[in-house]
Amino acid sequence: MNNSSRTEPDSGPDPSIPQEIFRQAVEQAALAISITDAKARILYCNPAFQRVTGYSSGEIVGHNESVLSYKVTPNLVYESLWAQILRQRPWNGLLVNRRKDGSRYLAELTITPVVDESGQTSNYLGMHRDVTEVHRLERQVQNQKALIESVVDAAPVAIVMLDEQERVVLDNQEYKKLIGELGAEPAATLLAALHADMGEVFDRSRKTDRSFAGHEVRYTPEGHKPRWFACSGSWIDEQDASAEAFYEPTRRQYMLLVIQDITALKEQQEAIRVNALRAVLAEQERIQSLRETLSGAIFQLQAPFNMLAAAVRMLARQPGNGAADALTASLEEALASGSQTLDSLRACIPSQSDETISPVDLNALLKDTLRMATPRLLADGITVEWRPTELPLLSGRPTRLAILFKALLENAIDAIHESRGDRRELILTTLASPDWIEVVIEDSGPGIPEEWRYKVFEPFFTTKGADHQHIGMGLSAVQDVVTSHGGLIEMANAPGGGCRARVQLPTA
Ligand code: FAD
Numbered sequence: 001m002n003n004s005s006r007t008e009p010d011s012g013p014d015p016s017i018p019q020e021i022f023r024q025a026v027e028q029a030a031l032a033i034s035i036t037d038a039k040a041r042i043l044y045c046n047p048a049f050q051r052v053t054g055y056s057s058g059e060i061v062g063h064n065e066s067v068l069s070y071k072v073t074p075n076l077v078y079e080s081l082w083a084q085i086l087r088q089r090p091w092n093g094l095l096v097n098r099r100k101d102g103s104r105y106l107a108e109l110t111i112t113p114v115v116d117e118s119g120q121t122s123n124y125l126g127m128h129r130d131v132t133e134v135h136r137l138e139r140q141v142q143n144q145k146a147l148i149e150s151v152v153d154a155a156p157v158a159i160v161m162l163d164e165q166e167r168v169v170l171d172n173q174e175y176k177k178l179i180g181e182l183g184a185e186p187a188a189t190l191l192a193a194l195h196a197d198m199g200e201v202f203d204r205s206r207k208t209d210r211s212f213a214g215h216e217v218r219y220t221p222e223g224h225k226p227r228w229f230a231c232s233g234s235w236i237d238e239q240d241a242s243a244e245a246f247y248e249p250t251r252r253q254y255m256l257l258v259i260q261d262i263t264a265l266k267e268q269q270e271a272i273r274v275n276a277l278r279a280v281l282a283e284q285e286r287i288q289s290l291r292e293t294l295s296g297a298i299f300q301l302q303a304p305f306n307m308l309a310a311a312v313r314m315l316a317r318q319p320g321n322g323a324a325d326a327l328t329a330s331l332e333e334a335l336a337s338g339s340q341t342l343d344s345l346r347a348c349i350p351s352q353s354d355e356t357i358s359p360v361d362l363n364a365l366l367k368d369t370l371r372m373a374t375p376r377l378l379a380d381g382i383t384v385e386w387r388p389t390e391l392p393l394l395s396g397r398p399t400r401l402a403i404l405f406k407a408l409l410e411n412a413i414d415a416i417h418e419s420r421g422d423r424r425e426l427i428l429t430t431l432a433s434p435d436w437i438e439v440v441i442e443d444s445g446p447g448i449p450e451e452w453r454y455k456v457f458e459p460f461f462t463t464k465g466a467d468h469q470h471i472g473m474g475l476s477a478v479q480d481v482v483t484s485h486g487g488l489i490e491m492a493n494a495p496g497g498g499c500r501a502r503v504q505l506p507t508a
Pocket of ligand 1: 038069097109111125126128
């Protein structure tokens with residue numbers, strides 16, 4: 001066997017180094033060093049030991065190391081210390097020590113047994129340092145962490161921290177509750193929605209470490225109704241704590257996402273908005289119905305007055321006789337007072353209020369109109385198929401448009417109600433083309449006879465019997481709204497039966 005490549009076992013210090021160097025090295029070391037006999041009686045201690053403990057060499061040499069013991073260290077620790085060093089193995093651990101002046105400190109101690117040539121432990125080498133401050137800082141960090149965790153956990157909003165790969169690294173009770181309710185981890189979906197909604201603003205906010213607050217996101221978990229969350233995000237930088245990053249710090253970025261469930265608030269807002277719209281439309285309908293009634297009455301009265309005027313003209317052309325002249329005079333009087341009454345009636349027709357033009361989200365407006373019709377739809381067992389397409393905003397008069405679509409929807413519901421057929425279906429579709437927005441309302445009612453396709457838009461035309469109280473808006477007024485928006489309306493039979501109302505409104 002060739003032993004030439006073997007490393008020789010450590011044969012001790014280089015004999016060229018004088019013993020004095022070792023003594024001075026121990027003397028001048030910054031660590032508290034003591035050398036004891038096999039029973040832990042101190043034989044030597046260096047100046048650092050004297051500084052840390054407060055004992056001078058003269059005061060402590062000859063005493064057991066236990067003079068430093070504060071007696072709160074559990075016996076088990078000493079037992080394991082001795083069990084280890086008695087097996088001639090080094091021991092390392094923490095002990096609570098008491099200085100000469102009675103003050104306490106936490107000692108991080110390493111004891112190394114010194115074995116003599118016969119294999120017996122002749123001495124122990126003890127080295128320790130005061131780690132009270134390090135321990136205090138560690139505890140402070142732990143306490144703060146526990147405090148932060150309990151505050152975060154007690155927060156009434158869901159809080160989640162995500163790493164750069166958008167993995168959840170920390171969450172609170174509310175977030176866990178949310179996972180339970182939604183049946184899935186919502187962070188990734190909400191982040192995707194925030195990305196989509198905020199676009200570049202989100203990326204810029206991440207790059208510049210700028211937080212964002214209260215961004216509303218809609219989330220529809222599978223098989224559940226839509227939920228709304230107000231999301232706030234902030235970015236936290238963490239310095240890499242690994243050894244290799246000590247001189248070359250690298251940072252890790254975490255995102256703190258605060259999620260507040262605002263579904264109830266949204267529903268409440270929605271209800272308030274729909275109720276307000278309902279009130280405005282009811283008022284508008286009342287005015288419209290008054291306009292229709294008065295206009296109808298004037299229209300009806302105008303015919304006999306016209307006949308009366310013709311009669312007066314005929315009488316006036318007759319050769320004069322006393323009786324005829326008197327009749328003409330009283331007829332003329334009646335005619336004058338009649339046309340005065342008509343003028344007064346005309347003056348009573350309420351004028352149409354001028355609504356300002358504003359950007360209208362037609363899908364939202366149609367949804368609100370549908371919501372208002374819900375009680376009737378439910379009562380008639382009508383199923384609604386809502387087929388929206390993403391639409392640009394439309395410049396229009398929101399209330400008048402709401403009245404228009406409400407009237408078309410009500411007509412459709414009336415038609416389905418009257419048909420009493422098995423199919424009770426209403427399809428509401430929105431479509432967008434570069435220049436137009438199209439709304440199509442199809443019902444499963446009896447449809448519209450061909451000869452009525454254009455007649456339905458005539459003033460005072462109604463297909464509803466005399467027993468029906470028609471307080472809504474007639475199709476002539478519907479056409480008025482469409483025309484005032486520069487649009488087109490068409491009523492026709494739908495391919496699958498029933499009536500199809502198609503409204504086209506220009507976007508430009
Ligand atoms: P002790 O009765 O002395 O010891 C408690 C238990 O330790 C005993 O029940 C026994 O199981 C075991 N034990 C103690 N002495 C022996 C022994 N000679 N042989 C076998 N088992 C034994 N202690 C400190 O508190 N602070 C220090 O800084 C410190 N430094 C030390 C440095 C060295 C080099 C050595 C060898 C020991 C050091 N000790 C230190 C330990 C110290 O000697 C005591 O064991 C300890 O302080 C407990 O003392 P006590 O009087 O409370 O109980």
